[in-house]
Amino acid sequence: MSDSSKHNSPSRRQFLTGAAAAGAGAVAAGAAKAAGPDPLITEVQDWASSFGDGVDVTPYGLPIQFEQDVVRRNVEWLTADTISSINFTPIHALDGTITPQGCAFERHHSGAIEMRKEDYRLMINGLVDQELVFTYEDLERFPRENHVYFCECAANTGMEWAGAQLNGAQFTHGMIHNMEYTGVSLRTLLEEVGVKPEGKWIYVEGADASSNGRSIPMEKALDDVLVAFKANGEALRKEHGYPVRLVVPGWEGNMWIKWLRRIEVKDAPVESREETSKYTDNLANGIARKWTWVMDAKSIITSPSPQAPIKHGTGPLVITGLAWSGNGAITGVDVSVDGGKNWIEARLAAPGQDKAMTRFYLDHNWDGTEMFLQARAKDATGYVQPTKTQLRDVRGLNSIYHNNCIQTWWVKESGEAENVEVS
Amino acid sequence: MSDSSKHNSPSRRQFLTGAAAAGAGAVAAGAAKAAGPDPLITEVQDWASSFGDGVDVTPYGLPIQFEQDVVRRNVEWLTADTISSINFTPIHALDGTITPQGCAFERHHSGAIEMRKEDYRLMINGLVDQELVFTYEDLERFPRENHVYFCECAANTGMEWAGAQLNGAQFTHGMIHNMEYTGVSLRTLLEEVGVKPEGKWIYVEGADASSNGRSIPMEKALDDVLVAFKANGEALRKEHGYPVRLVVPGWEGNMWIKWLRRIEVKDAPVESREETSKYTDNLANGIARKWTWVMDAKSIITSPSPQAPIKHGTGPLVITGLAWSGNGAITGVDVSVDGGKNWIEARLAAPGQDKAMTRFYLDHNWDGTEMFLQARAKDATGYVQPTKTQLRDVRGLNSIYHNNCIQTWWVKESGEAENVEVS
Structure with missing residues (x-):
């Protein structure tokens, strides 16, 4: 506030209008112009001479009609139907860093299920001192954390391996979102059940029909993984795993299990479909790289x-x-x-x-x-x-x-x- | 990642179930329980044996039906009708820090107007070297900034002066939101027009019928004020001033002019309705405190x-x-x-x-x-x-x-x- 250089009256810079001596070459026609006979300025507009809408009729505000193209989209040829599909964030039209939940990338393998909080259960079983089942209300009683993390599908930009395929940042790079997640550290819940010394992996699965099971090494499970119930301050959308999803910071989105229902502590990975035939990288020599969880820069x-x-x-x-x-x-x-x-x-x-x-x-x-x-x-x-x-x-x-x-x-x-x- | 203490198998803590020796007194019945005959666990549920919804039919996702109470609300007796009203953030139901735009506090004085970006004009006039009119597209060409700021109405908690009035955090403290704003520094635009040395104040007004004009000292105008066009990454909602609003960090929300249409550089404040009969503080001795812009901790x-x-x-x-x-x-x-x-x-x-x-x-x-x-x-x-x-x-x-x-x-x-x- 007291930086005196800020308080001098700025002299004219002419960034857009271009008469500035330091301007590099010709500048835009049609840029900012001297105040003149623009009917939008000189005539009284409807919006300044009548009332706008009362807002209370839409207690949850939606984007204005003029922004109706700024929505998630799928790529029709990529998935067979909407039950197992991908919705891409319109990153070309956004700014800042936060992705609004309503237009945030999501992938689902057997549709988005509807589960009430009251019906939510999370079981932690396997190599633990005591197998436990947590209700939603139980989870709300553990110490909470907030972190902004990106969630990127391992397949983001995947269609581009063979060459330039898709014409738009939404489709080449839109399998990603960035939200402020609130939840309980998975470490806290694993401490609650007590992990046996031979527990070196967890196997996590969702309540939907796909279950989408994945193995995660214990080192990561005890590091920064969250059992999350809010994104950008509010409850998860249905398609983001309401009421509870896993957040696996920096790792591929397929591991961020939605509708999280079970965590089994194991001595070895499961080698599930989602980590063998899918989400592995086929190299030129026929060998598949697996356990490629971290999303590189x-x-x-x-x-x-x-x-x-x-x-x-x-x-x-x-x-x-x-x-x-x-x-x-x-x-x-x-x-x-x-x-x-x-x-x-x-x-x-x-x-x-x-x-x-x-x-x-x-x-x-x-x-x-x-x-x-x-x-x-x-x-x-x-x-x-x-x-x-x-x-x-x-x-x-x-x-x-x-x-x-x-x-x-x-x-x-x-x-x-x-x-x-x-x- | 290499903190070795993190990689030990945690032993059982029994935070909720309560047998821990260090536990302070009796603990909750009905908290996390050993895995047992809970029908939600032992029987196959519908959501695990059938498909959920395809998501592509709702490209802009809304909150799930079970969260329909987590919406903005007004206080009926506070304002005469919805044309001049206040919608309170449901802060009691949110977590984290970001307020989703759809349920973010807003106040309007003559309804929420609908203006297309193509029809948007911002005039800067008065004590400047050259009066200019900017289109929306012009604004997009200036260097941009992103900042998370709170916007609080000066009247937030105002009904509580006389005693405990309203029963709920949404109503006592919900005239506030916190969003990541993207826009152009007002300083940049003032440099573009060139402020004359006698320009010590700006007067800002909106395009709606209320115009809601306010005076802001030049020191603040050149400090951290933004001419913003995005909140939480996406376009402003209609009720938040689409397509352009003023962001006046830390200062009362009434100054955050929505549908910003004009900035006049002046040598003195205007003493408008919104800064004299309103938004001043009547003291016991009959004197009114004015220019009380900063929202204290x-x-x-x-x-x-x-x-x-x-x-x-x-x-x-x-x-x-x-x-x-x-x-x-x-x-x-x-x-x-x-x-x-x-x-x-x-x-x-x-x-x-x-x-x-x-x-x-x-x-x-x-x-x-x-x-x-x-x-x-x-x-x-x-x-x-x-x-x-x-x-x-x-x-x-x-x-x-x-x-x-x-x-x-x-x-x-x-x-x-x-x-x-x-x-």
Whole structure:
């Protein structure tokens, strides 16, 4: 508040209108203009001369009608029907870091079930001192934690292994959300039942018909896993596992079991369908990598992008996107406008947080020529997001999962953008 | 990850079931129980033997039907009709810190208007080098920022000046929300037009029929005010000012102009209705305090509370609530169970953030006797939230606004809670 430099009257900068001597070349026509005969300014509009709607008729507010395209979408050819489907976050139209629950990515394997809190039970059994069953109310009595974490499907960007497939950040990178989760540390519940010394794994499953069972090593179970019942402050949506889901920070979304019903402490992993025939990475030599749980550092430019073209012509352009890492905090993001030949350090909206999304911005002066836009994330371990070529050299082309390579948008002179590959 | 103490098998703690030697007295009947003949566990339920709903039919997900009571509510006698009304956040039912936009507090003075982005104009005029009009698209071209801030109505808790009035945290303290806002620094826009040296104030107004004009000193305008177009990542809801609102961090919500249409740079404040007959504090001596913009440090226990009684009997009880300060970060919250005689330091879920809400928890072992629950916030300036008596001694009883006193919930042996005053 007392920084005196802030209190001087700022002199005119002319960021958009362009007469500033320091301006780099021609600037936008149609940008901010002197106050003049704009009918929207000079004539009294309906909204200023009559009442708007009373709000009490919609106690839970929905997005305004003009934003009806900002919704989750699926990819029709990707799954056979809606019972086992994927709904992608409209990341191209969002900003900031929080994903609203209503449009947050979700994947379900046998539909979204409806369970009342009163009917909720969580059993912890197996290699424990005493097998216990917890009600929802029981869970509410244990010490609670809040953390913002990203949840990314292992298959996010998976269709891009074979080349540029899907035209839009929502579809190439939208199997992800970032929410503030509230719940009980799984460690606390495992302390409650008492884990026997030979308990080295847990097997977790959901109450839906798929059960979606997964094995998790005890080290992770005792580290930062949450048994969560709120996201962004409110109850989980049905499709996010109401009333209780597992949160496995930094690890692939398939392990974040929804409608969590049972945790069995075991001496070995189960080798379930979801961790053998699915969610493993088929290499070129026929060997499958398994136990590839951690989502490596990754980033995506959300705007401009195929669903968010440049419509305002040359001059000032905000290039923005998201970065995240399952190994820790994002420490930096570089942006390239020439397909990776040169890199510029982007501005992080806030310091990176552990296993959570980071928003980045590059304030660019677009000269109207085509761009090959890329972003490259770096995390606290020193890891740098690889190119598609680097990743293919190691993993081959047979994979479906764990594609964290650098993405390229070709922004044309028209401002339209397209998903392409650059060598 | 490498903390070896974390990797030992935890031994049984018996937090809820109560045989632990360290347990303080009797513990809950009906808490977590050994796995046994619970039909919800031993019989196959419908949700595990049939498909749930496909989700693609609801691309924007709403809360599940069982949570239909977790919505904004108004207080019928407080405002004459829904055109000028207040919708209170259901803080008693939320956790974490983020308020979902759909249930976030909002106040409107002539209804919520519907304006398309294409029709949006922001004029900056008055004592500037060049008066300019910005379109929505223009605003999107300036450097963007993201910040989580609370927005609290000056009248929040105002009905409590005269004594305990409203029975529920939603109604006593729900004129507040906490969201991640994305927008352009107002300083940037003022630099764009160039403020003349005699420009010491701005007057801001909205496009709705009320216009709700307010004066803001230039020092604040150049500090941290945002011209915002997103909240929690997505477009503002209609009732939150779509497409653009002002964000005035730490200052009373009435200044956070919705449907922002004009900013006039002036040499003196306007002394508008909203800053003279309203939003000033009538003292006992007949003098009105004005320019009382900053919302002082405050806290509220959200659970247990009148709308969130204890239903699980004695033993472990999570006492939780929210704290915030317009003067900076929350540094600590104390909780009392005996009406302020003794205080226990609560656990902050995360370090306090500047002008944002902080969640606190106290893990308590309830013996079943009545409690007089209070919370007391402290902020980075050293300020400590006052008692109602302390505040009345200074401000009298005529006020409507800026009541940040300590709140008391009387929790009875039944677990029901009631809004009361303690001397």
